[in-house]
Amino acid sequence: MSDPVGATHRQHRIVIIGCGFGGLFAARALKRTPDVQVTLIDRRNHHLFQPLLYQVATGILSEGEIAPPIRDILRKYKSLRVVLAEVQRIDVVARQVHADEFGTPLTVDYDSLIVAGGATTSYFGHDDFKASARGMKSLDDALALRGQIFGTFELAEAERDDAARHRLMTFVVVGGGPTGVEMAGQLKELSRRALHNNYRRINPRDTRVVLVEGTDRLLGSMGARVSRLTARDLGRMGVEIHLNAMVTNVSTEGAEITKGDGSTEWVPAATKVWAAGTRAAGLGAMLAEAAGAEVDKAGRVLVEPDCSLPGHSEVFVVGDLMALDDLPAVAEVAIQTGAHAAHTIERRLQGKEPKPFRYHDLGTLAAIARFRAVAHIGPLQLDGFVGWLLWLVVHITFLTGFKNRFGALARWAVSFIGRGRYERALTGPWVARVERTSKSA
């Protein structure tokens, strides 16, 4: 095995793959661990605060506010090196990670490995939907949706044909989890408040927002009361909610909704947001191949109670990539399992026995509109302004870095107390002349 530059044999080499919530909190937990050398590998230069991605897509926050650079967050961790590279292969026998660093092969040796590869959008086998229904997993997704949302209002203002204009002002949101609910709510907020008085031909209040959920309630991971309150609040705002319904076809022109009774409805809609499913990243399959790891049908890797890989106690799988005790694919699970893996490595270095992972459910939150959120915390199921205050406190607490907390608070003041949206500038293809081909895109 080749040693990386600067390593001594005293140091325990830890490699973390991925800097989402799981990888970031694993790295942080190792901050004061003596005699370790940590290498954090990610293909992106930023951590991403995914729960607020919908606010980038709707112009409230800027991309930087939810995506701080990994190097900057961890700059003071002297024993840690950040490598921007794409992992290509994991060799659990030689204990090496093979990656591609801007076209150059890179091999990193490890004594312990934490795999926190996260998840991508799943179209449930309908990968052809991808071209017309954007997912909500990356900053690129959010920026593409932002252009699409503000761009289609421009196209609608220019459109003379009634049917074509209605199509441009219709948004289908697929999936009634937190992302779908918050996205649907914000699209209504946008059309009712932020775009007020902006247009002369169209009335943004005529915007149609259709929310499609496969089960019998919204926010299924939260309590029944929360689901009821959410449906009521969104309904009052004018969101059309279809429960027990599936989007069975998607094209650039619109979406086909198949309802519980088997009937179908074709909704002409320029914008489709796919917030329905997630699938574990390709790293799951990579581990299956390398170490014979078992994966579930969502591609997640089955792990031991301490989050380690069966037969490879030096390899940990955490967060959305991990299948353990039916834990949901949420930030809180990633944070806690990432930290647990780090602590387990530390305990072993100290000669202590590893402990099984125990999840502390701190509750779930979703913002419906300004000053209005739902929360499910232990026995409590809150909504309205109290829920929103809680949402505010939790999100400010978990946003990474003082700078981003400060910035987000300032922008929320502008957007929620005022009516503005900061980020509405259309760039790239969104020039009047160039965009002629995308009128039905």
Added chain:
Amino acid sequence: MSDPVGATHRQHRIVIIGCGFGGLFAARALKRTPDVQVTLIDRRNHHLFQPLLYQVATGILSEGEIAPPIRDILRKYKSLRVVLAEVQRIDVVARQVHADEFGTPLTVDYDSLIVAGGATTSYFGHDDFKASARGMKSLDDALALRGQIFGTFELAEAERDDAARHRLMTFVVVGGGPTGVEMAGQLKELSRRALHNNYRRINPRDTRVVLVEGTDRLLGSMGARVSRLTARDLGRMGVEIHLNAMVTNVSTEGAEITKGDGSTEWVPAATKVWAAGTRAAGLGAMLAEAAGAEVDKAGRVLVEPDCSLPGHSEVFVVGDLMALDDLPAVAEVAIQTGAHAAHTIERRLQGKEPKPFRYHDLGTLAAIARFRAVAHIGPLQLDGFVGWLLWLVVHITFLTGFKNRFGALARWAVSFIGRGRYERALTGPWVARVERTSKSA
């Protein structure tokens, strides 16, 4: 002539082309004018505060903070309609503007026309430089440069070859006007402060910034003392300044500098910023063709003392597109000529004689680093902290809208008192794996 919907024959129809400083201040000046109907045409959905473009390129401000949506700025002007379209032809005989509105032909009749088309980057006949040296005129320019700047530091950290790494960490800024000076200063600030401790292999302080100016001094439009102070300050920060020098060749690999004595130097540099020349937008040539207007060698339209087109007193040309009394192509001239054209139309409607335009020079400012700016105001030539305070007050005053003032102040606090840069997230092609081909781009 066809009448637009809602027009009555009492109303005087004014068309404004372009919503830069000239067009925006023309529209604002018409806010309370009775019996007018104003149509503002732009191919972009946003106004752009160009003097702060370099702060978007270096990650300090977000795009929305300097590019508010035109519709939103002018939403309360009930007599005004904003049209997103690209002007294709001006018919000064029929008094019509022909435009392309997302692929649909649009004809707008006017009684008075204000053409505020602005300027684009000029490569002085070397249009082949464009592919390797990005201009600094649009939001797309700034975002592309932002990706390039933060991306090349990532490439440098991954690079094993010394010469290749030096090339990645070298920035050539062409043009010693305000944009070039501020850009060069910020690149040094970035490498000295914002990226501190971020990397393990490279030291961002090794960044080489080369500023090339064709004349014998920086900020030539300001006083000689200001030029001297600027050169001193930038020199102390480590910027290499070449006066009386030209960039005579540019490729993806670097730039060739030809000095006053005729000698040449090849500077290997991944990033070239072209802040050297501007050329009036194509609307100048369009007016020349339509109305036989005379244009100067920079493509600017020669106008009468009241900013109107010779032979067409109902057509005004303002801002960077206009050639009058050797006035410089700066925001202040655009603001004052735009407002003057509007007031002239108003005076005519009231049966009053038009007045010639008189420029009130309010001075010039350029920020060199944090807490350090130069200013030339009347007989005063300031620098240092006092200059910077003035810079701060002026920019906050002229930023459009309360929201953007508030946001910019918050971000400047973060960047200047702190050391952070908000917007460093790399998107689009800047993923480790995809970018392998651009290692020498």
